[in-house]
Amino acid sequence: MTETPRTRVGATPAGRRQLRRALATAAVDLFAANGYEATTIDDIAAAAGVGRRTFFRYFDSKDDVLFANHDEIVAEMEQVFETADPARDPIEVATAAVSLVLESYAAELDVSLKRFTLTRTVPSLRDKEVATVDRYQRVLARYLQDRFAAAGDEAATLRAAVAAAAIAAANNHVLRRWLRSGGREDIEAAATEAFTLVADAFRTTGGKPSAEAEPGTVVAVLSTATPLHEVVTRIGAALREAESR
Amino acid sequence: MTETPRTRVGATPAGRRQLRRALATAAVDLFAANGYEATTIDDIAAAAGVGRRTFFRYFDSKDDVLFANHDEIVAEMEQVFETADPARDPIEVATAAVSLVLESYAAELDVSLKRFTLTRTVPSLRDKEVATVDRYQRVLARYLQDRFAAAGDEAATLRAAVAAAAIAAANNHVLRRWLRSGGREDIEAAATEAFTLVADAFRTTGGKPSAEAEPGTVVAVLSTATPLHEVVTRIGAALREAESR
Numbered sequence: 001m002t003e004t005p006r007t008r009v010g011a012t013p014a015g016r017r018q019l020r021r022a023l024a025t026a027a028v029d030l031f032a033a034n035g036y037e038a039t040t041i042d043d044i045a046a047a048a049g050v051g052r053r054t055f056f057r058y059f060d061s062k063d064d065v066l067f068a069n070h071d072e073i074v075a076e077m078e079q080v081f082e083t084a085d086p087a088r089d090p091i092e093v094a095t096a097a098v099s100l101v102l103e104s105y106a107a108e109l110d111v112s113l114k115r116f117t118l119t120r121t122v123p124s125l126r127d128k129e130v131a132t133v134d135r136y137q138r139v140l141a142r143y144l145q146d147r148f149a150a151a152g153d154e155a156a157t158l159r160a161a162v163a164a165a166a167i168a169a170a171n172n173h174v175l176r177r178w179l180r181s182g183g184r185e186d187i188e189a190a191a192t193e194a195f196t197l198v199a200d201a202f203r204t205t206g207g208k209p210s211a212e213a214e215p216g217t218v219v220a221v222l223s224t225a226t227p228l229h230e231v232v233t234r235i236g237a238a239l240r241e242a243e244s245r
Numbered sequence: 246m247t248e249t250p251r252t253r254v255g256a257t258p259a260g261r262r263q264l265r266r267a268l269a270t271a272a273v274d275l276f277a278a279n280g281y282e283a284t285t286i287d288d289i290a291a292a293a294g295v296g297r298r299t300f301f302r303y304f305d306s307k308d309d310v311l312f313a314n315h316d317e318i319v320a321e322m323e324q325v326f327e328t329a330d331p332a333r334d335p336i337e338v339a340t341a342a343v344s345l346v347l348e349s350y351a352a353e354l355d356v357s358l359k360r361f362t363l364t365r366t367v368p369s370l371r372d373k374e375v376a377t378v379d380r381y382q383r384v385l386a387r388y389l390q391d392r393f394a395a396a397g398d399e400a401a402t403l404r405a406a407v408a409a410a411a412i413a414a415a416n417n418h419v420l421r422r423w424l425r426s427g428g429r430e431d432i433e434a435a436a437t438e439a440f441t442l443v444a445d446a447f448r449t450t451g452g453k454p455s456a457e458a459e460p461g462t463v464v465a466v467l468s469t470a471t472p473l474h475e476v477v478t479r480i481g482a483a484l485r486e487a488e489s490r
Contacts, residue, residue: 127373131371131372157418158438159442161415161417162411162414162439162443163411164414165414166407166414166446168410169411173406193403197400201411
């Protein structure tokens with residue numbers, strides 16, 4: 001039996017992803033066990049079975065390693081936008097893209113919980129996380145801006161920035177609640193509730209308020225306590241007035 | 246003529262605010278002139294006429310000095326919330342509070358423009374700015390959560406987080422556009438447009454969609470092309486049906 005030649009870890013794209021993940025897991029475990037400040041880059045590299053120089057081939061700093069998969073998520077989001085059906089509601093596409101963040105957290109519960117504790121206790125990591133969210137929020141905003149502008153919305157940039165922030169906030173809310181439950185809560189149900197709230201808030205047709213009626217339409221709101229003959233008289237008068245305009 | 250005894254700068258609250266501001270202005274000027282990296286804390290302290298130790302009595306780091314008035318703004322916001330009329334729309338109160346940020350930027354145009362250039366060119370400062378926004382966004386969210394919860398909104402935390410993010414995003418949009426115009430654009434008009442968009446999106450009554458009509462009400466939408474007798478017949482039928490329920 002011939003032995004399959006073993007590729008050195010890090011020599012192929014899959015190997016690089018694997019090593020990147022190994023470094024990230026080692027870092028989170030060490031931070032959780034020994035504290036963030038006390039953990040050195042040498043410790044992390046050693047735990048993943050590589051040298052310090054290899055660490056720096058993958059990450060710029062100790063902070064970076066904690067948000068290792070962020071670049072991947074942003075790239076996946078961009079792919080969702082590129083391949084999205086242009087007829088689909090833009091807010092719906094954006095919430096689908098942001099769900100990738102939830103999925104990636106759910107796929108690595110242990111790492112996610114440890115990171116959650118770290119971001120709540122180390123201010124610099126909290127800031128790093130906020131900057132991370134800001135980055136994908138800008139990706140969302142760019143997509144929404146293109147879609148809103150294409151629909152003729154004059155306030156496309158503003159509406160896109162506001163909607164993207166709302167979507168990111170809804171996503172963070174779901175994520176934090178789920179992490180606080182130790183990953184036991186139904187993350188999908190919570191996400192549906194949160195994204196529905198955002199979709200309801202920003203359900204627009206190019207930014208025009210829907211209060212104005214189409215010409216040639218009569219809207220009548222009357223209490224049923226109004227006598228029937230009175231209703232008929234009023235509707236008739238409204239219709240004649242509308243037609244004479 | 247007796248000489249008025251001069252108080253040492255930094256000995257009174259007003260003097261401390263003045264020195265704090267002098268350090269901030271000196272820092273921004275030096276960053277703009279010589280670059281952020283090249284400027285040392287000693288340079289900043291010297292430019293403000295104090296020593297390095299005095300600098301550290303006011304700021305923790307070189308980054309902090311760039312967002313010197315942030316604490317003041319957050320304190321002012323909290324005061325707006327404490328003294329706000331409980332009958333006033335919560336979104337309106339929140340946008341009024343966040344306007345304090347716009348006002349503080351507008352009051353120091355030169356510093357604001359230099360800082361804007363720095364945050365666009367130095368990634369660590371950009372991250373710091375994002376963290377700053379996140380901080381006041383959380384203050385907004387806390388206020389909105391209390392108000393929404395008091396109004397019986399079951400999704401108060403979620404809605405508050407989303408609305409606060411939307412308000413902060415609208416505010417940033419206005420601020421950036423205004424800074425990009427070199428401070429020439431009408432910041433108040435832009436703020437009104439942006440906050441109206443947010444208010445429209447989140448105008449709710451405890452989170453219930455307004456699509457459901459009150460019981461005992463008939464809403465009729467009919468084209469005026471419908472013959473009058475047909476309109477009357479349909480309205481009559483709808484009313485009788487509603488009454489018989």
